Amino acid sequence: MITEIAPAPERVEPRPAKSRGKRRAWDEVPRWHIYVPLSIYLLFTLIPFYWILLFALRPAGSTSLVPWPMTFDHFEKVWNERAFGTYFQNSVLVGVATLVMTTLVALAGGYALARFDFRIKKAFMLALLCTQFVPGALLLVPLFEIFANLRMINSLASVIIAETVFQLPLSMILISGFIRNVPYSLEEAAWVDGCNRFTAFRIVVLPLLRPGLIAVGSFAFVHAWNHFLFALMFLSDQSKQTIPVGLNTLMSADSVDLGALAAGGIIAAVPVVIVFAFIQKWLITGFSAGAVKG
Amino acid sequence: MAQAAAVAKPPAPPRRRRASATPRRLPYLLIAPAALLMLGFIAYPVLSVFYYSLQNFNPTKPWRNGYAGFDNFVQIFTKDTQFWDTLTFSAKWVIVEVGLQLLFGLALALIVNQTFVGRALGRALVFSPWAVSGVLTSAIWVLLYNSQTGITRYLADAGIGSYGTSWLSDTSTVFPAAIVADLWRGVPFFAILILADLQSVSKDLYEAAEVDGASRLKQFWHITLPHLKDAIVLSTLLRAVWEFNNVDLLYTLTGGGPAGETTTLPLYIANTSVDAHNFGYASALTTVAFVILLFCSMVYLRLSKFGGDEK
Numbered sequence: 001m002i003t004e005i006a007p008a009p010e011r012v013e014p015r016p017a018k019s020r021g022k023r024r025a026w027d028e029v030p031r032w033h034i035y036v037p038l039s040i041y042l043l044f045t046l047i048p049f050y051w052i053l054l055f056a057l058r059p060a061g062s063t064s065l066v067p068w069p070m071t072f073d074h075f076e077k078v079w080n081e082r083a084f085g086t087y088f089q090n091s092v093l094v095g096v097a098t099l100v101m102t103t104l105v106a107l108a109g110g111y112a113l114a115r116f117d118f119r120i121k122k123a124f125m126l127a128l129l130c131t132q133f134v135p136g137a138l139l140l141v142p143l144f145e146i147f148a149n150l151r152m153i154n155s156l157a158s159v160i161i162a163e164t165v166f167q168l169p170l171s172m173i174l175i176s177g178f179i180r181n182v183p184y185s186l187e188e189a190a191w192v193d194g195c196n197r198f199t200a201f202r203i204v205v206l207p208l209l210r211p212g213l214i215a216v217g218s219f220a221f222v223h224a225w226n227h228f229l230f231a232l233m234f235l236s237d238q239s240k241q242t243i244p245v246g247l248n249t250l251m252s253a254d255s256v257d258l259g260a261l262a263a264g265g266i267i268a269a270v271p272v273v274i275v276f277a278f279i280q281k282w283l284i285t286g287f288s289a290g291a292v293k294g
Numbered sequence: 295m296a297q298a299a300a301v302a303k304p305p306a307p308p309r310r311r312r313a314s315a316t317p318r319r320l321p322y323l324l325i326a327p328a329a330l331l332m333l334g335f336i337a338y339p340v341l342s343v344f345y346y347s348l349q350n351f352n353p354t355k356p357w358r359n360g361y362a363g364f365d366n367f368v369q370i371f372t373k374d375t376q377f378w379d380t381l382t383f384s385a386k387w388v389i390v391e392v393g394l395q396l397l398f399g400l401a402l403a404l405i406v407n408q409t410f411v412g413r414a415l416g417r418a419l420v421f422s423p424w425a426v427s428g429v430l431t432s433a434i435w436v437l438l439y440n441s442q443t444g445i446t447r448y449l450a451d452a453g454i455g456s457y458g459t460s461w462l463s464d465t466s467t468v469f470p471a472a473i474v475a476d477l478w479r480g481v482p483f484f485a486i487l488i489l490a491d492l493q494s495v496s497k498d499l500y501e502a503a504e505v506d507g508a509s510r511l512k513q514f515w516h517i518t519l520p521h522l523k524d525a526i527v528l529s530t531l532l533r534a535v536w537e538f539n540n541v542d543l544l545y546t547l548t549g550g551g552p553a554g555e556t557t558t559l560p561l562y563i564a565n566t567s568v569d570a571h572n573f574g575y576a577s578a579l580t581t582v583a584f585v586i587l588l589f590c591s592m593v594y595l596r597l598s599k600f601g602g603d604e605k
Contacts, residue, residue, distance in 0.1 A: 029510075034410050038420070041402060045420055048434045048478060055437050063443055105327045112324035124325060131336055132532070133587045135539035137560050138580045141567045142339035142346075165335040168328055197320075226427030228542045233568075244429040248546050251436055258437055265433040269426065276425040277418075 055262035074263035078250075082260060084267055086239055087246040091225055094156055094242055095271070098163040098224035099217045102171050105164070106216065107209075110175030111201065115184065128169040136166050140233050147234055158234040159242070163224040171216045178212035179205065218279040222272055243268045340584075347581040351574035359574075366578035377579065379554070380562040387558055388537045391476055396530055398477065399484025404518075406485070407492045417489075424482035428542030435475040435547060436462075462548055465555050472556055476543055484529060491525040492518070535590050559583055 056074055057067035078084045113121065136143075143162060144153070152158040182205050190200035228244035235241050241249075247268060250261045350362045370377050406417045423431070438445050441460035450457045461471040495518060503513045541560050544550060550557035550565070557565075560583065567576035 029408055031410070034405055034408050037401065038405050038416055041398075042416070042419055044478065045423060048438060049422075051438050052434050055443075063447070065448070105331065108324040109328040112321040116321035118321040121321075124329070127332070131332065133535055133590065134336055134340060134584075135560065135587075137539055137541045138563060138583060139336070139339040139343065140564065141573050141576060142342040143335065145342070146335065146339065161331070161335065165331050168331060172328060222425055226425075226430070228427065228429045228546070244427055244542075247429050247433050251433060251546055252549075256436065256440070258440065258443065261433055262437055265430050265437075268430050268433075272425045272427070273422075276422065 052262045052265050055258050056266050058259075060257075060259045074259040075267070078260045078263045078267065082246065082250065082264065083238060084243065084246055084264055087241055087243045088267060090156060090240060091242040091244075092271075094159050094163065094231070095221045095225040097156075097160045098167065099221040101160065101164045102167045102220040103213060103217045106168055106171035106175050107213070109168075109172045110179055113172065113176040114179035115187075125173075128173055131166075131169040136162065137229055140229065143230075144233055153234055154237050154240055156235070156240060159230045160224075162230045162234070163220075163227060167220045167223055171220060174216055175209070175212065178209050182208050215279050218275050222275055225272060343577045343580050343584075346574050346577035349574045349577075351577075352572050354571045362574060366575050367582070369575070370578060370582060376554075376557075376562060377559075377582075380557050380559045383556065384538055384558040384560075387473075387556075388534050390473055391480065391537050392530060392534050394473070394477055395480040395484050395533065396526065398481045400488055400522075400526075402481060402485040403488035403492055404514075407489055421482045421486055423479045424486065426479055428479070428540065429546050431475060431479045432543055432546035435471075435478075439471060463552050465552055468548060468552060468555055472544060472548055475547060476537075479543075480533070480537075483533065487525060487529045488522060491522055495521050531590060531593065535587060538587070 054065070054067050057070050057072075058064055059069065059071050059073070079088075112118070113125065147153050147158040147162075150158075152161075186204050187197075187200045190204045191197070195203065226244065228248065231242040231245050232248065235245070243264070247261070247264050250257065250264055347366055348362060348364070350358050350360055350365070352358065402420060406413060406420065410416075426434075439460060439462050441447075441458050441463075444460070446455055446459045446461070447457065449455050450459075461467040499517045500513055503517060508516070538558070539560055541558075541564060544556055544558060544561060545564070548556045550561045559579070563576050563579045563583065566572050566579060
């Protein structure tokens with residue numbers, strides 16, 4: 001978790017202004033200008049996290065502000081009685097399948113966009129950008145109808161397809177940006193050495209894309225893991241539902257079991273925290289390479 | 295199979311032009327899976343929404359189904375007060391939420407862009423809510439806001455406010471309560487994007503400004519802000535569209551209540567189609583929402599100078 005996000009440009013150290021002390025360099029902000037607002041913001045960020053841990057670990061009915069005596073009853077209850085074990089499996093399946101499908105399809109499309117000029121390229125790019133403004137939430141009814149016709153309602157496949165489709169455009173734009181950063185001449189050199197296009201891509205380009213693909217794949221996984229509406233709409237069977245739907249069920253009960261809700265929330269957060277810690281390094285560079293600059 | 299083709303054709307003559315190594319159909323084959331998925335599951339649903347918006351279509355009242363012309367739209371703009379209420383609330387929600395997220399995100403990015411002890415840990419911690427889902431955010435804030443053992447109880451213990459208050463079920467406090475919950479998750483998004491852009495400001499500019507005796511505020515105003523402008527404009531627009539469409543948080547946190555106080559337009563559409571089964575009318579509402587979004591996306595494309603010769 002404690003990794004530098006992007007290589008911080010080293011500052012030129014010997015600077016006479018420093019010793020004179022009159023004029024302040026840009027980076028010599030008074031320390032309290034940094035630590036005071038940062039600490040206040042950190043409190044705002046961390047108290048909610050502490051709160052959910054507190055509720056998950058202290059016994060039901062306790063009002064203590066420290067989770068002591070500690071109990072894991074809530075976890076056991078939510079995992080077994082509230083079927084979070086099943087939800088967890090389903091969520092992992094949806095997340096991993098979405099990751100694999102999104103990455104593969106976006107890799108193929110992204111390569112075409114980065115390396116070829118073809119007639120409908122511009123129209124296709126425009127379509128990709130436009131889809132960012134088409135919300136899945138507004139298409140629930142027609143999507144439901146499509147999946148009903150395909151007999152996929154109540155099957156995880158419907159959610160996997162829907163998540164993949166809405167992940168694709170951004171992933172493809174990002175990946176084509178990453179591919180464009182790999183010099184074409186590397187590939188051409190491999191052709192001259194007798195590789196065909198596919199082998200050249202696999203041997204020369206793919207290893208260089210690894211950081212970018214990890215970032216894109218993780219985004220896809222986290223999105224699919226977190227997303228709620230498709231699973232809520234397309235999966236009615238309890239044994240097919242995912243973790244966000246399970247959390248919603250816990251919250252909409254008449255009397256909310258707060259301990260179970262907190263424990264369920266922690267279970268929902270763990271994979272995301274792991275992925276987040278893992279991709280942090282690429283997060284900022286990935287964004288600045290693709291998303292904002294286009 | 296691709297390999298077999300290569301073996302069949304001896305690799306001896308070095309290909310002189312790219313075109314000869316590139317079968318004409320290859321790019322189309324490569325984008326085909328993505329294009330088919332998007333046609334089937336985005337384009338087709340969008341078209342069917344347009345189609346149903348001109349129909350009376352309600353599976354629970356099949357005797358009334360049929361062509362409706364523009365009746366649904368007339369109803370929306372002339373009789374449906376809930377449409378205007380939810381649209382107003384959506385606008386209020388988006389403006390307040392995006393404005394505050396931008397403000398705090400910018401401040402946060404500027405702070406964690408400084409060099410200080412513990413910067414990496416500080417960044418990791420302040421960015422962490424970014425990855426938390428809308429439903430989990432709701433779960434966390436339900437725990438914080440609940441009337442029995444939430445924040446208000448401990449505040450009441452300390453003599454502030456009274457016991458048993460729940461900010462989510464009071465019409466006067468639900469809006470700020472929901473705003474704060476969504477800010478918690480939304481600020482890191484802006485902070486990350488702006489920080490990414492801050493990395494590319496040339497240090498020479500600041501050095502030069504310093505030599506000229508410009509104050510830090512002036513440096514921020516004349517160097518940092520102009521540099522960030524594009525990133526700010528684009529992320530603000532993207533975020534605005536995203537906040538407009540985002541249903542997860544409000545659906546699970548307030549359910550649009552109390553008394554419809556926090557129902558956004560998409561939430562109203564979802565209720566119309568899912569609970570009332572009035573698909574025709576919901577499709578017309580969706581079409582109206584699309585037009586609003588289309589306007590935003592045109593501004594977005596304009597600002598991102600799409601179609602220029604970027605390569």
